[in-house]
Amino acid sequence: MIPEVRASFNHSFDESQYKALLEDMKTRFDEPAGFRISETPVFINKETKEMIFSACEAIIEQIDQLDFYALREKYIPETLRSNTPLEDPHFLAIDFGICAGADGKLVPQLIELQAFPSLFLYQNYLGAAYRKFYPAVPVDRFDYLFGDMTATAYLEKMRKVILGPQPKEQVILLELFPEKQKTRIDFWATKKALGIEVVCATKILKEGRQLFYEKDGKKVPIRRIYNRVIQDDLLQYPDLQLPFRFNEDLDVNWISHPDWFNLISKSIMPMLQHEYIPTSYYLDKRPEGLDLENYVLKPL
Template sequence: MNPSARKKFNAGFTKKKYGQFLDKLNQGLHTPVQFRVAETPVLLTADFRDRLIAAGNDIIATILQPDFKELTERAIPDKWRVANENDHPHFIALDFGICKDDVGNIVPKLIELQGFPSLYGFQVLLGDTYKEIFDIADNETIFFNGLNRYEYLALLKRTIVGDYKPEEVVLMDVNAPEQKTVIDFYLTQKYLNIPVISLSDLIQHSTNLFYKTDDGAEQQIRRIYNRLIFDEIDNDPQIFDKVVDIRQALDVEWITHPNWFYRVSKFTMPFLKGDYIPKTQFLHKVDLIPADLENYVLKPLFSFAGQGVIIDVTLDDIRSIKDPENWILQEKVNYEPVVQAPDGGVKAEIRLLYLWPNGDETPTLAINLARLSRGKMIGVRYNKDFDWVGGTIAFMPC
């Protein structure tokens, strides 16, 4: 991490300034931010930024393989397979823990990946607010590939709206106003002028979908910016008796198609190789169980937000799993507490966020998301009652 930038930031930090930061962040929003935002951004060196980019390039190369769909066909649960899949994910998110290698270098290590949107709208506001309140230098940026704020939002619009009219594109989630990330939905609406709707708002006529506008008219939907994860409706087997069954062949484009959530996921990890990839195997293909299980974690393939992960693995845990084909055994990644808070080091994770609009041959690394943790795992539920933890963003040299 960048020691000089960190020293300057910490010297100027006060709780009062953090309060001003939160007030500014929430100013004029549709609803206040519903998750904890950290006191600090992550401040990267150019060297670590380049390591992140290289690590991401290795993973993207696997996703670009001609046989990637064939490799990941089993990843999609039959009950959640959606018709009319396209040829690439429009969003890719790669999560890297910040670690230390055997010779003491600070390096990224892949934790998870997903072919699904993240906080592409909120991170812009977050970066703007950190920069303003904490006087982040002008030669520091949250964007990659030389993008500035205007160019980033243009790329986001090209990815999500494309050639359609904004009113023909909807951001959809199961119960959109009730999601913890709803702030991202409304900021995306502000930036792109697209409506935010819930799954229950969909109206079907033949193979076409519509939603009701504020004046009660029915507007046809050409594209769905999909924020719905099927895990959220898995506990309701009759869900599609009450709402439109979005799995059927419909005359609508998915941005991104729901099948990519499964294809680019933990399922992909056993196919990845490289210096920044922890050794990962499908559990049913493990010929010899490692003697040092304390250095591994067990992860269910089909879970969300860290649910079901077994951190302190035992032989009995492995033997008790009834469906080993749906689990991975992954080398444990040990986070290095590289972010210096006033009372010691804090662990950090960086999410690289890619955009892949139709017509582009490859995805573009565009922006980032970061999370700080003092708990056993990254995530809100593991960091209650701590400070200098939560959602944030990384700044790096332009």
């Protein structure tokens, strides 16, 4: 998108820089990433950034008009649905692909929308690592954070959202079999940055409405859960017996409420309209004669 920057970076690229980045990552998090790391950052020009921001603002404005309590009743199965207050989602991850428009011009197109954590602490590390290990990155012109946000301020904001007023010992990152997840490097990055424990959902202890985890042979109360469990994953283990249900009334604060994944990540894209949002339909309301070969089916 910025030919002169790309040409300069490619010309100066050295495989040893990439290997040094990977080695630093492995040393810092005690294992390599479970997925391929790009050899290069993507350099986005100002015009593309403004197009993406325009779409994000439109999405947020439209989301703000929706009745999510009504949508919860309509789209979340009763076996998964919670009756506890939703509150506002703590996160909104909006993913775009860069596509060629009808005139050949590169434009963003929405491909994923979720009120669920992404690789937030790993991304903070990776952005800084690109700047550290690649001298060709023009750090005076490009950053991986927006506005006046610094890496320190970003980390503090994440700390405030995830920990809230609770001591870090009473906050956990919850996942199902975290050591098997391809995205686990973000779990270790989160633990390293915030000092919270990564706990498998099968290891939780429940007493009444209270949840606990064990650390150093002691039972520790859980007050806040930074939830990374995608409930669809539970369906892969039909015989799995957890000590609690995600939709029951528990004495914990969810970061974020489990219902938000089903509501925003799965249910609302056909309701959104913008030139950078591909048209989508609920399957039972699709137009007659729609060429399904050019669509992706996303189960609710």
